[in-house]
Amino acid sequence: MNPPAGQRRLRLATTSLAGCFGCHMSLLDIDERLFDLLDRVDIDRSPLTDTKHCGPCDIGLIEGGICNAENIHVLREFRQQCKVLIAIGACAINGGLPAQRNHLDLGQCLQEVYLTGPGIIGGRIPDDPELPLPLNQVHPIHEIVRIDYFVPGCPPSGDAIWKFLTDLLDGRTPRLGHPLLHFD
Amino acid sequence: MNTPTLLLDGLPVPFSAGQTIMEAATAAGVFIPHLCHHPDFKPQGSCKLCTVKANGRYVSACTMPAKDGMEVENDSPDLNDKRRTLLQMLFVEGNHFCPSCEKSGDCLLQALAYELEMLTAHFAQFYPDRPVDASHPDVLLDFNRCILCELCVRASRDVDRKNVFALSGRGIGKHLIVNAESGRLADTGFSLADKAAHVCPVGVILAKRQGFLQPIGQRRYDRQPIAMQFASLPGSGGNGPEA
Numbered sequence: 547m548n549p550p551a552g553q554r555r556l557r558l559a560t561t562s563l564a565g566c567f568g569c570h571m572s573l574l575d576i577d578e579r580l581f582d583l584l585d586r587v588d589i590d591r592s593p594l595t596d597t598k599h600c601g602p603c604d605i606g607l608i609e610g611g612i613c614n615a616e617n618i619h620v621l622r623e624f625r626q627q628c629k630v631l632i633a634i635g636a637c638a639i640n641g642g643l644p645a646q647r648n649h650l651d652l653g654q655c656l657q658e659v660y661l662t663g664p665g666i667i668g669g670r671i672p673d674d675p676e677l678p679l680p681l682n683q684v685h686p687i688h689e690i691v692r693i694d695y696f697v698p699g700c701p702p703s704g705d706a707i708w709k710f711l712t713d714l715l716d717g718r719t720p721r722l723g724h725p726l727l728h729f730d
Numbered sequence: 731m732n733t734p735t736l737l738l739d740g741l742p743v744p745f746s747a748g749q750t751i752m753e754a755a756t757a758a759g760v761f762i763p764h765l766c767h768h769p770d771f772k773p774q775g776s777c778k779l780c781t782v783k784a785n786g787r788y789v790s791a792c793t794m795p796a797k798d799g800m801e802v803e804n805d806s807p808d809l810n811d812k813r814r815t816l817l818q819m820l821f822v823e824g825n826h827f828c829p830s831c832e833k834s835g836d837c838l839l840q841a842l843a844y845e846l847e848m849l850t851a852h853f854a855q856f857y858p859d860r861p862v863d864a865s866h867p868d869v870l871l872d873f874n875r876c877i878l879c880e881l882c883v884r885a886s887r888d889v890d891r892k893n894v895f896a897l898s899g900r901g902i903g904k905h906l907i908v909n910a911e912s913g914r915l916a917d918t919g920f921s922l923a924d925k926a927a928h929v930c931p932v933g934v935i936l937a938k939r940q941g942f943l944q945p946i947g948q949r950r951y952d953r954q955p956i957a958m959q960f961a962s963l964p965g966s967g968g969n970g971p972e973a
Contacts, residue, residue: 636829639850641857646827649859689854696849700829724955727844729828730835730946 556604559590565610569635575704616678625691636700645684734798751791761960766879767792821851825874833933835949865916885926
């Protein structure tokens with residue numbers, strides 16, 4: 547799995563926006579193949595490196611949809627820095643679980659969670675200026691920036707992620723057939 | 731007299747008089763993608779997923795009678811691109827959140843999306859607000875997933891003779907309704923034994939207390955892609971795997 551002679555190492559960045567890190571757990575599920583991956587790529591901004599900003603990269607993996615203002619800034623940074631941007635998992639692709647709040651009023655949601663819900667005494671809606679403002683609806687990332695590839699699944703399996711990444715790294719058109727292509 | 735035969739993607743497919751292109755193909759074990767078609771019901775040709783090119787013209791395979799010598803194009807990049815676009819529009823129009831759906835793995839819409847390698851719904855999501863109807867003791871109605879195939883409408887009207895379901899409204903406002911003054915399923919004569927309770931190709935009409943009896947990952951289309959299930963049923967006389 548070393549890069550073919552004359553081919554430089556690639557830079558990979560990953561992030562989780564409005565997601566649960568399940569897709570990142572699935573990435574770790576490639577298990578010992580992580581060593582093969584690290585033979586060929588360096589990891590830039592990612593929860594795995596705790597690097598806070600993304601430098602110029604070849605591949606960006608985005609987990610999660612867009613639920614607040616910070617998500618949009620991060621997504622735009624990734625689009626600016628990554629040659630190939632990949633939406634990974636249901637939330638990035640169609641909003642997923644966080645988007646299940648889309649038919650509810652955001653103000654009423656916050657009130658119920660922090661003020662009026664059962665068992666809450668002296669609650670308060672978080673208003674620290676450092677907290678990013680939530681959007682009134684959660685949306686998939688392709689509605690904000692151009693996305694080059696989509697890897698569906700909740701989460702996609704480690705095998706699906708591995709098949710996709712190796713296709714991409716080897717210069718093939720990435721393709722997930724049965725049974726790797728899954729929406730659940 | 732020779733058996734009438736059509737050419738389906740170059741393959742000679744014999745048929746009997748009165749059969750549609752869909753019936754001839756299914757009997758030959760060839761899969762033509764479809765959503766609103768069901769072998770037990772009169773075809774209505776509304777979903778357009780089964781669009782094929784017959785003698786150069788786009789037609790619905792489920793309603794078009796087969797003709798001797800007809801040349802039919804089915805599994806081609808052109809047609810599959812159009813079918814994938816139809817699927818994408820269906821996916822953004824409703825709330826198709828597969829990971830939380832009891833039908834996932836048994837769902838015809840999802841199976842077709844897998845078959846046609848739909849990786850994204852591409853268009854902007856509508857996120858419509860469609861409350862569920864949990865009023866009936868045995869059946870849950872989740873309108874979020876309705877694709878307006880009218881199979882429940884046809885089953886309730888033509889088989890159960892109960893007329894429980896109908897489509898109401900026009901264009902983008904079209905939606906499934908329940909035939910009761912209250913609009914609630916509990917206030918109809920609907921029963922889990924009805925044919926209409928078992929024809930929904932997606933996860934709208936669901937039997938209660940059976941959720942996830944069969945684990946996700948071991949369901950019909952988890953085991954084998956839908957087209958291969960048709961191929962393994964040659965000569966099934968028009969009954970697809972959903973029969």
